[in-house]
Amino acid sequence: MPSVRLAGLAALMIPLLAACGGTDDAGGGAAAATAIDATDTACEVGRTEFPAGTIDFKVTNKGSKVTEVYVYGPGDKIMTERENIGPGTSVDFTVQLDAGKYQIACKPGMVGDGIRKDITVTGRAAAGDPQLAKAAADYKVYVTAQVDDTLARTREFVKAVKDGDVAQAKRLYAPSRLGWESVEPVAESFGDLDPRIDAREADLEEGQEWTGWHKLEKALWKTGSVKGEEATADRLVKDLEELRSRIPALEFKPVNMANGAKELLDEISTGKITGEEEAFSHTDLADFKANLDGAQKVHELLKPVVQAKDPALAVTLDEEFGKVHSLLARYEKGDGYVSYDTVGQDERKKLSDAVNGLHEPVSRIAGVISR
The missing domain is CATH 2.60.40.420 (Cupredoxins -  blue copper proteins)
Structure with missing residues (x-):
């Protein structure tokens, strides 16, 4: 993710005291x-x-x-x-x-x-709504599972990199990132880890060492060789292990979860639809889906409270999430998605319009649950 957006989203973590x-x-x-x-x-x-x-x-x-x-x-x-x-x-x-x-x-x-x-x-x-407290606790379970998934898949990806198996590493690259992308607000809150794990070459500051997924992405798709990238691969796993070690101490506040859902949609708009995120692999649609799933998970957890306070908003959210999922499904191919460089500008605009239609109702969740 671009360095100017590194933190974007992560108001999520603060002690659960008064979580609601x-x-x-x-x-x-x-x-x-x-x-x-x-x-x-x-x-x-x-x-x-x-x-x-x-x-x-x-x-x-x-x-x-x-x-x-x-x-x-x-x-x-x-x-x-x-x-x-x-x-x-x-x-x-x-x-x-x-x-x-x-x-x-x-x-x-x-x-x-x-x-x-x-x-x-x-x-x-x-003290607040017990339903919101449960949503926050359940979200922590979800975040933990997603980080565990991305760590396990990244270990497989890194093994392929260190074995010099370019074809296998390419197959494992996008799946390794899905858990990360679905909880990106949480990951990005750690300003020391996020740049090491997810920085893109175009956003490096002067003197900044480039490490992480996108350095390996460039080696795989641009040069076709991962020779000499063993240290980068090991560092990626180490940094993700450090991220995982910090999760147990985190707690989540419902309003900030809702803010994170909105910021996941911002991620789609500013990084995925533009094609900037995966500049070499063009696996942007896989990231898109993971961001969308992460935002929808927050909606689902907070939905009982939203339904009680604003039933029409709950219906709109279900409808708009459904529209984006249906449109994205057109680009499915095998276990993933078509290469994003094959998606034309007109099609990208349709994706953008669908996400924009979801932005407004998602942005209202925080205000509704805080009434």
Whole structure:
């Protein structure tokens, strides 16, 4: 994934204390959203102290550059982000935060560490819906299973690479990435691991060592040889093992799960449909499917609450997910999908339009469940 999108999504991980919390006093519901005014040189936040729970923000880009806004926790853990905010436009987002010190960062041009403002969250969020607590617990089980799957498949892929079996490594490449792509918001929250595992050559910063899947992808499809890539292969497994070791300590908040579902759709729009993600293998549609499945899993887990609070939205979500799946199914071939370089621009636009139709209802989930 491009370095400017590395974190994109991962507001998912924070202690389950008040996993479903959030009241109007915590910034959700009827409370007014806190303004974040982003310019090319400043990041102005309307307030710097918040009660724990659900907090609403409204970002307005008053600068001349496309920007993005991050909420960082301790150690630069990404709690949530919004990207590709054009000049003169505004976006709203909701996040659930426990007591602690955080930073809001505006990134004009979508590069660098950003212009940062400190915020403080205090108190304890109100106890919430047991259904949301169950959804969060079930999502952790899902994330664990997906990381286990991607690690097991990557070990097989790496064995083929180290054996010098190019044909077998090519067959195993896309399947090895599916678990990762389905929970990409979680993986990307670890700013040290994500660039080592999933950075693309086009997005490397000066002096950055290139490692991970896409380095092996280039060797397999561009040069046709993986000679000398043994260390890269071993490093990939080691980094995924490190990711797996961090999962047990993570907990998930429902609102941030919903944000992650939206960001998975953003991943499809900005990386998969454009063909940028898998520039050499053209296995973008497999990644597309995994992103879509990950977003739908969040929808399914939160659906009982959405149905109770906004039945029409639940129906719309089912319909729109179904439309995207049906369209994507046209490109199935064997156990995977056709090479994406064979998909014409008109067909890509249809895929893009279908994903765009899903964006709006998915973006409403966080607000509905935080009422």
